[in-house]
Amino acid sequence: MEGTNSSGKSKRKYNKIYVMQLATIFIGFVIFGFSENIKGPAIPRIQFDFLLNESQLGxxxxxxxxxxxxxxxxxAYLTRLWGIRWVTxxxxxxxAASGVFIFGSQYYPAFSASYFLMYIGNGMLExxxxxxxxxxxxxNTGTMMNLTHGFYGLASTVAPLMATxxxxxxxxxxxxxxRGMYLVVLLLSVIPLAIAMFTTFPGDEVRHEERIPLKRLMRDPVLWLMICVLTFGVVSELAVGGWLVNFLEKAYGWDTVSASGMLSAFFLCFALARLLLGPLTDRIGFTVSLILFSSFSAACTFVAIFGGEKLAFFFAAGGVGIAMIYPTVMAFIARRYPRESDMAITFTVTVMGVGSVLGNYLIGGVxxxxxxxxxxxxxxxxxxxLQAGYGVIALCAALSAASGIILYGLLARRKEVI
Structure with missing residues (x-):
């Protein structure tokens, strides 16, 4: 009886910890979705307040x-030093601190530094x-990865209208x-912060000598091709949040509410795809999923750009395809590199970040x-x-699909298709 009671208490404790872990991840993705995508409606006002042209904005x-x-x-270094809980x-x-600083920034240098700090928080959180x-x-790695990222999509759907x-x-x-909008939204970070402080997370106990060194991982061409798939896909995804409202307002003369509504429609498609199509990635395979979904996004975006205002709804439809890229790549990495997932994810996302820097600059420059x-x-x-700049977004989705095809060919020859 005593053993049974002990087992029951242990199970309840595990369940409580697991629920708190899930709460940290799910609410964390909600906050991440808010912070990334409230900028759409805010950017025209920031541009006006600080007198920025499109190139400066880019x-x-x-x-x-x-x-x-x-x-x-x-x-990654902080994760090894502190553990994943304290990094989170x-x-x-x-x-939360960046929200306070943005609110207090009256001049462009202070705003720029505060916005920079917010992106540091975003990078650490991602x-x-x-x-x-x-x-x-x-x-069910693909299903669960897409489900958690689906909450990012739900938050992103709400974010533009909430910001407006x-x-x-x-x-x-x-x-x-x-400024006040950024303060309110970013202070919501206090909620998952409090949850994370009172739970534990697995994996920090794995000894470093049991892992494959990063140099060996970097010699794997599969990882580099996955980086290409992810980089092109994420540049396309993130650019929509920054440029769609701007495009619709200036190219078609839409008001802010209507343009923000289209951005919300994009993220609604984005969220529903992650919430509903995750099991499909487990069923047909991660690599095939990446090819199909990135191709669909590229096709929709090209149709929207060159089909004129009457086909603008294809901007939203493109969210179905591009939504699946990031979580499916994360699922692929978790499956292929189970012990080294933190190193592989950090390296992949770091290189992807370089692409994001170049992508935003390129769009503004074009x-x-x-x-x-x-x-x-x-x-x-x-x-x-604006057409040409948005064409870069569509081209990136197409290049993500092309990288996926090359990746599939390499894995098929090795008989390692995931």
């Missing part, structure tokens, strides 16, 4: 992606949540505007280049520039 987004990249490079706590703390998922979801609503809220005669060629001060020049 540079701002690229520099902040550099903060994300910087966080990726040191998060630190990530949430940095994000690595932390990916490592947690790889350690916890040992069964919050910016109009008045408190004691003062309108929150974009817009300015084509505008100048067609007519910098004309509506036609602006329209063609």
């Amino acid at each position: 540079t701002l987004l690229a520099l902040n992606s550099l903060g994300y990249l910087l966080a990726c490079t040191f998060t 706590v630190a990530a949430f703390a940095v994000m 690595i932390g949540l990916a490592i947690l998922g790889a350690r916890i979801f040992v069964k 609503g919050l910016m109009a809220v008045t408190v004691n005669g003062h309108t929150l505007d974009w 817009i300015e280049l084509v505008k100048g060629m067609v007519g910098a001060e004309t509506q036609e020049g602006l329209f063609r520039g």
